[in-house]
Structures are given as structure tokens and as C-alpha cells.
């Protein structure tokens with residue numbers, strides 16, 4: 001699409017945006033501006049206005065029914081996580097039996113590594129992103145150590161291209177092929193948290209499988225942002241959080257995907273808890289663990305209902321809008337923002353995110369990035385700062401308008 005550098009052009013795009021009414025369903029933080037420009041949904045998504053109501057239904061259930069709320073009412077607590085399954089399956093392109101809402105992101109990553117990082121003989125290496133989010137890095141290094149391996153030589157980071165940030169799928173495939181039968185696991189994000197580069201899941205998974213490695217993804221920057229087809233792409237496992245693009249609130253319930261090809265496999269090691277055992281026998285308090293024949297076997301504990309309720313409220317909006325329409329708008333929105341940045345700010349900063357991306361754009365400044373973040377937030381425009389010198393901005397298809405993108409770039413220009 002050909003964009004124009006004007007507010008009237010942005011307003012015109014807003015007027016034909018069929019998802020524009022969703023913005024009213026979110027609470028924007030108060031600021032000096034009449035409408036706060038919120039471009040940090042990649043860090044913490046905005047609160048859906050109806051979310052407190054959905055959560056408070058569970059406070060009411062607790063106060064009125066006590067322990068019996070596990071079994072009574074429209075949304076009994078015992079199977080509560082199942083009320084999220086259909087929505088999560090749609091967002092991830094999975095079968096219902098392959099997705100579950102549970103725990104937190106790094107916890108789920110460890111649980112998956114227990115099952116899918118099984119070093120044997122010379123097949124010990126884990127390939128991760130360059131600029132991996134620190135928690136992912138700590139997780140794989142500690143898993144290597146747990147297996148008695150030297151973490152520094154076991155965990156291999158992707159080598160970036162000349163820009164020092166992005167990699168590119170051809171290079172990823174080459175690096176996987178070079179590691180060959182030494183490679184036990186490829187673990188990438190879906191979009192890198194620092195460069196915004198998108199890693200094509202199907203191609204990476206195919207390349208990993210070709211050398212006999214497992215392949216898993218951290219979808220912290222993927223779920224709710226991109227259209228996913230985890231089942232079809234034969235991904236072994238995936239994990240995600242819900243407080244970013246999924247707007248379920250700080251520390252919200254995370255999720256996990258395990259491909260159905262692994263469900264019945266008794267040789268897969270797994271850390272187990274009573275929520276993973278056959279539901280019909282759970283309260284028989286048997287000594288024997290009988291895994292649920294789905295990803296639910298990976299559940300450990302009875303889950304936090306208030307967190308699940310918050311996530312359920314937010315997922316209702318994704319169900320209403322549909323991820324295909326959201327992604328289509330998101331591509332246009334991010335394309336427009338990238339165009340405005342290139343047109344107006346190219347002499348002051350560089351856009352490092354390639355066109356293969358989700359909604360987040362990463363801008364590199366030679367100096368003053370941290371100050372810029374502070375200035376912008378003070379003016380009512382939320383952007384965030386990450387070392388080294390990177391400002392991240394992400395328009396969200398659910399609540400960002402094309403006019404917001406125009407206003408943001410104008411403010412960035414003035415602040416710079």
C-alpha cells in the first residue's frame with residue numbers, strides 16, 4: 001500500500017478501519033494528552049474495561065459459594081482453564097488438546113526444556129537467538145548445567161548479519177545445518193525482543209527437524225501479534241506470556257503448546273504434579289500418575305483463578321475481532337508507522353527492525369534514548385527503552401489508530 005505523510009491520510013485510514021471501535025474497550029493511562037499514545041503493548045498491554053467485572057464474578061463466587069465454587073456456577077473453578085482453551089487454540093493455530101493456560105513464562109520454558117532438551121552423546125547443543133531475552137538465556141544455561149554440561153560451549157547464539165542485530169532465515173538455516181548432529185534443540189523467539197525481527201516458524205522448525213533436533217518457540221512477542229499455525233508447522237513446543245499482546249494484566253497467566261505427536265509418548269521425561277494426572281482420578285488421591293493425554297499433562301498445580309479470569313476477559317476481545325483481521329490491520333498500521341519514521345526521523349535515528357516483523361519497531365539512537373523515553377512518557381506518549389540505545393514502539397491493532405501513529409512520530413520529532 002502507498003502511504004502519505006499527513007494527518008488527513010491517517011484519519012482517512014481510521015475512518016475505513018473496521019476494528020476501530022475496539023479501542024473504546026480499553027482503559028488508556030491518564031496523561032497530559034486527551035488521548036494517551038500507548039505504544040508499549042509489547043511490554044504490558046492495556047486493560048480491557050470489562051476485565052474487572054469478569055474477575056469480580058470470581059470474587060463473588062468465592063464469597064457466596066466458598067469451596068463449592070470449584071463445582072458450581074457457569075464457570076466452575078475445577079475446569080476453569082478449559083474456558084480459555086478454544087481461544088488460545090485459535091490464536092496459536094493449534095488443536096484444543098495442544099494448548100493450556102498455566103504458570104508463568106519462564107516456568108513453562110523450564111518445564112518444556114525438561115521434556116525437549118535431552119542431550120545425548122554428541123547431540124548436546126542448544127541454538128538460541130543473539131540478543132536473547134536474559135530470562136531465556138538463564139533458563140537454557142541452567143538446564144545445560146543441570147545436565148552436567150559446560151553451559152558456555154553448549155548454548156550457541158545465532159550469529160547476526162553485518163548490522164549486528166538481525167539474522168535472516170537463510171543464515172539461520174545455514175547455522176542449523178552447520179551444527180548438524182550436535183544440535184539437540186533450537187529455541188527461538190517469534191519476534192526478537194530487541195530487534196523486532198520475525199523468525200518464520202515453519203522454516204526454522206523444518207531446518208531443525210532435518211538435522212534431528214527438537215524445535216521450540218518463545219511466543220512472548222508472537223501470540224496475539226502474528227497469525228500462528230503451530231500444529232501445521234510441526235513445532236514441538238511453545239510457551240508464551242499473556243501480559244503483553246494478550247492484555248491479561250501484570251504477571252498474567254502464561255501458556256504452553258505441545259504438539260499432539262508427543263502426547264502419548266511415555267519416553268518423554270516430564271516434571272509432574274497432580275493437575276496433570278487423569279482428571280477422573282485426581283481426587284482419588286492415587287499414588288500412580290496417569291498423564292492426561294494432552295498438553296494438560298504438563299500442568300502442575302491448581303491454577304490461579306483470578307488470573308485465568310483476567311485472561312479469559314481479554315481473550316473474548318480476540319475472539320470477537322479474530323486474529324486474521326487483527327494481523328491484517330497490524331501489518332498496515334506498522335507499515336504506516338515505519339513509513340512515517342523513515343520519512344520524518346531518518347536523520348535522527350535508524351529503524352533496525354526488518355520488514356519481516358510483527359507490530360514492534362525498534363529504533364536505534366546514538367545517544368539520548370533513555371532521556372527520550374522519559375520525555376515522551378511525560379508528554380503522554382508511551383514508548384520504551386532497552387539497552388543499548390534502543391527505543392521500542394508497537395502499535396496494537398486492538399487499540400491503536402493510524403492517527404495515533406502520526407501523532408507519535410510528530411512528538412518523537414519534536415522531542416528529538
Ligand SMILES: Cc1ncc(COP(=O)(O)O)c(C=O)c1O
Pocket residue numbers: 104105106107133135136189193218220221241
Ligand atoms: C522474550 C521473553 N522471554 C522471557 C520473558 C520473561 O517472562 P516472565 O517474567 O513472565 O517469565 C520475557 C518478558 O518480558 C520476554 O519478553
